[in-house]
Structures are given as structure tokens and as C-alpha cells.
Amino acid sequence: MARIGVYVCHCGLNIAGVVDVTKVAEYAKTLPDVVTAKHYTYMCSEPGQRLIQDDIKADKLDRIVIATCSPRMHEETFRKAVAEAGLNPYLTEIVNLREHVSWAHTHEPEKATEKAKALVRMGVARARLLEPLQKRKVSVEKSVLILGGGIAGIQSSLDLANAGFKVYLVEKAPSIGGRMAQLDKTFPTLDCSACILTPKMVDVAKHKNITLMTNAEVTGVEGFVGNYNVTILKRPRYVDAKKCVGCEACTKVCPVKVPDKFNENLTERRAVYVYSAHAVPKIAIINPENCLRLKTKKDVCGKCQTVCEPKAINFEQQPESVQVKVGGIIAAVGSEVFDATRMAELGYGRFKNVISNMEFERISDASGPTKGKILTPKDGKTPKTIAFIQCVGSRDKRFHEYCCRVGCMVTLKQAILAREKIHEPVRIFICYIDMRAFGKGYDEFYRRARDMDIDFIAGIPSEIHGTPDGSLHFDVYDKGTNKLLEIHPDMIVLGTGLVPNKDLERISSLFHAARSADGFLLEAHPKLRPLESAVAGVFLAGACQGPKDIPDTVAQASGAAAKAIDLLSSGEIELEPLKAVVDKDLCSGCRICESICPFVAIEMKTEKVKGEERLRADVIEVVCQGCGACSSACPTGAIKIQQYNNKQVVTQVQAALNETCVEGGK
């Protein structure tokens, strides 16, 4: 016979404003095995918790039912309180009278009260069958894998490395630095991007706790939180990293010219090249798809090899696969820029002087195609009129519904840079829908732009026209003046938004991390858990979780590192016991559970059962999320979720349907 205590929470007026909590408590007292039934304004408060603890001792209670808000809010709180009173915390049952009753049926108080009584009845029925469970401890690796060497990955790496953790930083490109390395200046301070980034890049390369792998990709992730086995493919550079000094003699003799992605295809690079002026590591790399010798697999060219003094060129270099063990993973793979050819009416791709904001950034950068002079791509002239058009590919049901968050600030920055760099008179127009300058110093930055006689047009054009002689013009209606304006710009900069990285599909499937509807990686909770995915041990940093600027990226990166430290610093983690368990006697080895498990938490092991060697299902506790799919699929009832076995569930259903049916301890 159980001794059950029922506690009905008012939750202020949240529950009591709709449900008659007194009646519910009175009703609970009439249920068999219920020794005490009380109600109180705030059960989660100190006095509320003490009430339960005192009753446990005084009435020798061995099951606690708390009818309150969602278990997601305070289940842990109540379990801790119960444990402190000497009772196993897993003998606590939470009944949700808020989200499931008072908030859902606000306008029907009588019916709500009846429902509350029914839910309590169900909770009591289940409470009788709860079993005492223990948490288990598992040791973890004090090392972290970071995917992506942009500012997010760099920041996380340094934070973790400085905290004494081993870091493996894997970057797909030949150099770290990411998008920030492509920027000229950063808003709202107009800091030189390279100047604030490169010191951190060098720190990463030099740090004894960081193993930097560039031109590499993660190809496989196995294991579970605290104990991941990661396979990394190091693609060949065809250049010996230990010998190359970054002198670039090879690039000068290479005959192959291809568009340079770092400069947004505004210039060309060679088949053998150094990624950028500030590349870390500053080692040459040969692209096998461009190189004549590697592409044709014939003994041709090889000019780079001839001129290389340190003899660093090695056409025979092979890809290398390495395996590392890590305790946690941080995804920091960044995002891409919207391809404006998709918005065909703006003429991107058709007219050379219509460029994306990333292309403008490269033009503005001193290490870029025009050495920092603002010149039109088509004819290399200084523009007399520049027009910026906002929200290209963003806030648009045809492409991406979200706001790209950085577009307004990027355009303000670029407009200000244009004004500062062009010494002749130049008219600068910004065609916008809304001006979003939300951050610290951001609206002041907007005012700075207005101070510089930059013209803001409240309205965006529908189409851009180009005449055969190469000049551009468009019409735009300005809300402010109510005039239809015809503008003839020499250069149009499109505020192209940030979009999810093409690789995200592959990357998210590597760790079974979900993506949100907008295509970015999904955080565990948008407000309370924005730094981690729903998969234990996988954290998120930077634009791969959603478009964001540098301050937010750095903050999130440091936060993700802190989360990883939090998880791994003690060297072990505690596991919730609400997992699947296999009754080996009942398991027939049919493997249905293995195939159904969405978390790959079940493996088949050959075990000796009753003298026979048989295949049996075995649950990897650390990975198991307790979803119950295996339990419902199992034909013999061998695999069950702790605290959610058939009897425990069915008794609740019976209690719900039948007022007078009482199992009572049976």
C-alpha cells in the first residue's frame, strides 16, 4: 500500500484563477492511498517545498503528486526537494494543471475543475506504480571538436583552449578567418576587420591546446555525449606544410587562371595559390580541379615545382583520415550570401555594375581587387551615384521569410565608407523598407550616415533597367515625399541577406541535429537554450544557428564554449535514468528496436543468456533520449522505458476513463 501526498498549486492566479484548487485538493483526499492532500499558493517556493518535505517526514509519505505547472518548469526543483527529505526523487509525479488546464480552458472554469480532478486521479494512479531510480555517472573526454574556423570557431577555440581543454578546430577552406576575413571594416565602430581578426587567428595557430586542421572536413561522428569518435578527412594541399614558406613564387608562374572565390569572383587566382593576404596558415595550396597536372593526371606543366626553392610542392600527396576522441562538439560553420540571380528583376548577373554587398566589401578592402578604391566593376570608374537596395532575398515569401538581421547595418557601413573614400561629389541613395539599427551604438551609426548627407528613400524599386550602353536606371516611389523618382546610378549594391550554408544538411545529419524551418541549425530552446542543439553535447555558435553580426557571434561563441566547459569540466556527467532498458530474457534479437531508434541508441550484442549465445538488444544509455519508440514497437515487450512501462501507462488511461476503478496497490 502506497502512502501518497497530493499537493495542488495555485500558481498565484495562473491556476487558481480558473480551477477551484480547494475542490481539487478535497477530491484528491477521497482517492485511495492518498494520506494527505493540500493546496498552496506557490508550491515551487521555499515554504511550498518545505511543506512537502515536512509531510514526507511526518506522514511517512512514499509517493508525491504535485498538481502544478508544466514539468518542464519545475520537475527538477521538486525532485531535488523530495530527495532532500530522504525520498527517492523519481517517486515524484507532476500533474500539469496550468498548460493543460487553466491556460487551455480559461473560459470554462467548471469544466476545467473537473478536468483537473481527472488529471489528479490519473497522476495518483501512476504514482502508485512509480519505481525508485538512480542516476548514473559516465566519464567524459575533456576535449572539444569545433567545426568551422570563422570568428565563432576561433573565439570558442581560444576560450576552451585557455580553460585547459584540448581543441580540434576543423576548417573546410585552406585558411581560417571565414567571412570576417573578407570584410573591410566592421560596424558600428568601423574597426578594420583584419586588424581585429588576425591577432586571434595567429593565437589559434600558436596555441598549444589547439590542433588546427585546415582544408579538412568532418566525415563521420559516432558515439555519444562525452565520448564522441570523430573522423576527419584532411584533403591534400599538394604542398608540404612543413616546407612551404608562403613566398608565392609558385603562383606567379602558374598558367591556369580561375575566378577567386575569396574576392567574390571579382578577380582571378591561379590553380596554385595562397588563400588570402592574411591566410593562417600561410601555406600555398593546389586545387586539383584547376591544376593541369592533377586534373589530367599527365606529366605536364609542373612549373610551380620548378620554381619552388624549399621544394614544398608534392603532387603525390594523399588525403589523410584521422580519428579523434572528443567530449563535445561546437558547430560554427557559418552561413552564405543570398544568390541575387534568383531575384531576376534586379539584374544581378546581367548587369556588371549591379553587385552584392559582399562584392562591395571586397572592392572596399585595401587587399581586394581595386586596392580599396571604390570603382565600378564594369569600367573601373569612380561612381558619381551609388544606390543601395535593401532586403534582397530576405523578408520575402518567395525566397527567405526571415530578416537577415545585418543587412541594414552593412549597408549603412558601406554607404559611410563610400562617402569617406570617394573624394569627388557622389550621391548615395539607400532604398529601404525599414531601417533596423537595434544594437549598441547602432542607431547612432544610422544618425552618422544621415549626418553624411546619405539619402534615404523609403521604398524599394520593382525592377532595374540597363541600357545597351551599360548605364543603369530604376524607378522608386518614395513614401516620404510621395514622389516617383527615377535614379541613374553608376553602381547598385544589393543588400543580399545571409542564408543557410549549403553544407548544413550534411552537417546536421552527422550529429542528428535538427534544423529550424528557416534552414538554420535549431537551438534547444529559442530563449532559454540558444547555445545548444537538442542533441546532448552538440553546441551551436555563430551564423549557422541564425544570421547575426560579429558582436552576437562572439558572445554566442564564448557562451557555447562555456556550455562545453560546464558539461565536461568535472570529467564526468550524470545520466537521467528515464531510459530504455532491455529484459534480456524476453528479447528475441529481432532488431526492430534498433531499426526504429531515431538516436541510434540501440546496438545488438551477442550475449550468453541461460547458457545460450544469442543476439540481444543493448541500450546505449548515454544516447538514449527515452522517446519510447522502441517500447511501442517491441513485439515481446522486452524493451521498456523506465517509469513508462505498459502497466504505468495503462493505469493512467484506466483512471482517466473510469471514475470508480481503483487499482490500489495491485
Added chain:
Amino acid sequence: MSLVDLMSMAKPNLETRDRVLSRLKTKELVNCYQCIKCTSGCTALKLLELKPHEIMKLVNLGFVDELPTSDIIWTCATCLKCVQRCPQKASPYHVIIALRNLAVEKEAKVPETYLKIVSQILETGLAEPPQKIVTKKMETVDRECLQLPKIKAPKESFQTAFMKAMEER
């Protein structure tokens, strides 16, 4: 009374607004965030001052009464650029058609030609009856001499159905 336009003392008519909304295929009219793209590219703006974004905002706020009686809703050239390019798929064109239907219901200022066409269709089945034309070389030509198929007059069953359809609101 929560809203009044002090320039004209007009008050919103939410009932009529709902009627306009109910005529539309989808409810995206309420998603319009005044990007002005429709007006920037409107074929009828330069010559006839049609500002689709203004019509969208007036309907959204409920100032619908002034629209069916205005001339402006008849200036749309139906080029469909606004439907094609609206980032919220709010389609000013469809809103204008709904307002035109409302104008006919209210017997407001409907351009004569449209009403003539309706009676023409009722009588002949066609918007305009077949005509004789005069070529550049001053020859008179009709369907028969061009050996084109004969056009029959519509049956009574068509006319009944047509009249019934016109009763739909």
C-alpha cells in the same frame, strides 16, 4: 470609435473590410508591410497616379468606403507586376478587382464600357460583336469572306445561367 481620419472625418468600416478580405483567395493582404515595390513598378502610376501600396494600407486600416466610389480603382492596367514581385504575396491586383466588384454592387462609378460588355455577352456571348473592318487598302472585310467559322447566337439556357451567375456576391 477608435479611429478617425481627421482630414476627411472618415471612419473605418470593418464590415466592408471583412467583405473585401472574404473575396480574396488568401489573406496575405494583412501581411503587407509597405515596402512600396508595387507602386515603384506600377504601370499605371506615372499616367494615372495609381498607388497600389496606398490602396493596400487603406483597406488594411479599414478605410474601405472611399475606394469603391473612387476613380482610382479603375486605373489598374492589370499587368500583374505587383502580384509577381510582392515579397509578402499580398497581391494588390486581386484587392483592386475585389474593390471593383464592390463598386458594381454599390452601383458606384463603374466605367460604362464594362457594363456595356456585360450586356453584350448576355446578348451575343461575346464581349464585342464581330465587325466589318476596313484595311489599309480600303477594302471592307468580314468573317465570311475570310472563311472563318460562323458564330452562333447563345441559347436561352446560357442567358439564364449567366444572369444567375451575376447574382452571386
Added chain:
Amino acid sequence: MSLRETLPKLDVELVDLTESFCCGDPVKSVNEFTANFLAARILALANQTGLENLLVPCNRCHFTISEAQDTMKNNPKTAQKIIDLLKEEGLQYSSNIKIWHTIDFLHDSVGLTKIRKAVKKPLKGLKVATHIGCQIIRYSDLGRVDDAENPRKLDELLTTLGVESVDYPEKLDCCGAALMRSHIDSALSLAGSKLKAVQKLGVGGMVVSCPDCQLMFDARQKDAGTTVGTKLNVPVVYFTQLLGLALGIDEKKLGLQLNQSPAEELLAKIQS
């Protein structure tokens, strides 16, 4: 006329609907339900022939009938009312009819290869400006005949005839036909502005794919010119008229004598 002459030469049999009726386009502004009814009626008449492909040579008709088909599919209440009305005339609506326009039918169904092979007199030396119009390229969500921002089908069809299509900024501008019902001057101004731009290109003529656009650019060219203060002299033809010439069909059969614009000048530009 040119449609009836050319398509059989490409092994296409054209079957007239039993009755000639308005698609409902002008009625849309008066009563959208009636417009949908009239358009659905056309589809019901098509169903009567037992054939599954309806060829609609006019942009506005194509748009109106396509929208009606979409309404019949997605608005069950309206669809039922229309089906009931059609029943009263003994007509049955069918959702299986594929709605074609001259341009996508020739480009996608007949195919460029077949047309190129059938050409007897390539119209070499002829440069034109195309005007594909508005209602067959917009709005994309409805599923239209060609791409809304970069329509190429008409231009590609012209290359099979040996004709070069010239790009120009005003290419997607509207002819203004819809405004002829209420604002005639503005309508003519729109047509006139476009013709003026085409005239400046110095091409052999303008090719249209819609009889309503042809009405504006061809039949009303003189008035359009007056409205924009320019003497306009641009030959304007419907695509199948050029197709017919390339297939070796006599110009009288293609109705070129009926064009009000100087179509004979276009003929002169073609090297024989």
C-alpha cells in the same frame, strides 16, 4: 487566321469549340464569380470535344481560364456553384484539360526541332523586338507559359525561323490594353511609349503573342503615336504570321493584309 494556317503544317489538328464565347476577362472587374463561370464554361466546352488540350491564343484569355481552373481546384464552394450552373446548360466541367498558349504549345509541345525542320523560307536578315506581354508570364505561382523576368520562349521560336530577337530595357512593359475600357488616352500612351522605344532600336518590326496587345500596337498605332507625339512606323505582327511566312504560306492567308501597321515593310526586309 495565321494560327489556323500554320499549325496543321506542323501536324497539329485544330478543333473549334462548338460555340464561341467570351472567356470572362472583362467581367472580372464587374463580378469575379461570373468571370470564373464563363472561363470554366470554356473548359466545359473543351471537355465536350473529348480532347484534353485547349489552345488559347490570347494572353488575357489564357490567364483568365488558368485562374478559373485554379479556383475550381482550390475553392470547393465556388467550384460546386459553377458546376451546378453548367449542369443547367447540360455542360460538364473537367479538370483534366491542359491549357496551352500559342507560344508554349509551339515551344514545348511541337518543339523547336520540328519547327526548324518545317521551315522552308528562313527569314534571314530580320531583326525584331519581341513583346510577350504580361498575363502569360505573370504571376509565376499560377504556373505560366514562360519565366516572368527573363522570358525566352518567343525569342527561341524566332531563331528557328532565322529571325534575331533584340533585347531592350522596355521589353517587359505593358501595352496598356486593359485601360482601353476606361482610360483610353493613358492606354494609347503606354502603347505609344513602347512603340517609340522599339522604333529607336531600328529593328524590322515587333512580334507579339496576344491579340489584345496586337490591337494596341498594330490597330491603334496611329492613335498611339499621336498621343505620344511621335510618328510611328513599326510593323507589328502576331508570331504565327511570321511562322507562316517561314513555312512558305502565302501572306494573304496569314492575314497580313489586315494588319494596320506597315507589315509590308517587314516583308520587304526579309531577304528572299
